Amino acid sequence: MEAKEILRQYISKIVLLSDEQFEYVFSHFKPLTFKKGQVIISEGDQVDCEYFVVSGCLKTFFINDEIKMYILQFSMPTWWTSDYNALYNDTKATINVDCITDAEVLCISNKDREKICSEIHQIEHFFRWRTNKGYVASQKRLLSFMNNDAKKRYEELLALYPQLYNLVPKHLIAAYLGVSRETLSRLYSSH
């Protein structure tokens, strides 16, 4: 399925747009393709866009002072990602986004998103719904990080992204769980 149709189906689950309205909305998105390993956002960048994943898998991550990587999110098809703190507050990126696999995305600028939200009430509704969903996912992940042990977090990860295990190198899964590779191997073998 092409990018346009994937976005259309995704939006139409939440709001009804006429063909003309959808064409207009879609005209503000820019299709981009990336190769495995390519960087989309780097710490320190000016961040102007957010990204809707059409195919492939991205990771959103942070590298601390000791060069340890923490993965905030894996983004599969129909997920969105960006450095939203930088995007909404017009500050430099503090996190990174790159491609775990070859990927196709649709990119929309902050300015264009705000423009179509103010022009089309249903689109404002759609983006509110989208952020509500992201907020709930983020709260769940926080709670899981505070409360669960690594084994439970691992099981939650597999439930959330069943296809991830074959797609993503093990050291990235460890960086999402916040455990060492050795701990992950133990979890993996006991699963």
Add this chain to the structure above:
Amino acid sequence: MEAKEILRQYISKIVLLSDEQFEYVFSHFKPLTFKKGQVIISEGDQVDCEYFVVSGCLKTFFINDEIKMYILQFSMPTWWTSDYNALYNDTKATINVDCITDAEVLCISNKDREKICSEIHQIEHFFRWRTNKGYVASQKRLLSFMNNDAKKRYEELLALYPQLYNLVPKHLIAAYLGVSRETLSRLYSSH
């Protein structure tokens, strides 16, 4: 300042409403007062409302199987809280909200929020802005939890809520930081 004026000032920072529009919006909020210690949402409850804090301080928290408490958020004036997972997905509450101090709140039901969002485009915009802000705060807290040691989390907490230290019992601050009371005492004395 009365509750109505506090909400009005808060909304008017983001969107412009006529007096008539604001009166209409406000008619969907219900003022409630609570005593210190009173419970607003309990695990297992049906969740129909979200709460805008006018005065006082609430806590949003989770109790795990070992009866250990994790605090997700302290809510001070102009903050919002609820179990948003339960509220948006019409499931039973998995977290709790209660009052650290006497508190006044404005309560709005999920149904009424959706109603005024669909009726008034600016209100939809306001709630999208509000959730965007909550999403960014939640991502920052997650990152901080993954990356920082307890001392840094303590310093971030004081920066985020400077007035909290005099308001909130120390064991609750420990439950927010995810540390023992003993660790908190060490952080406190070294500060």
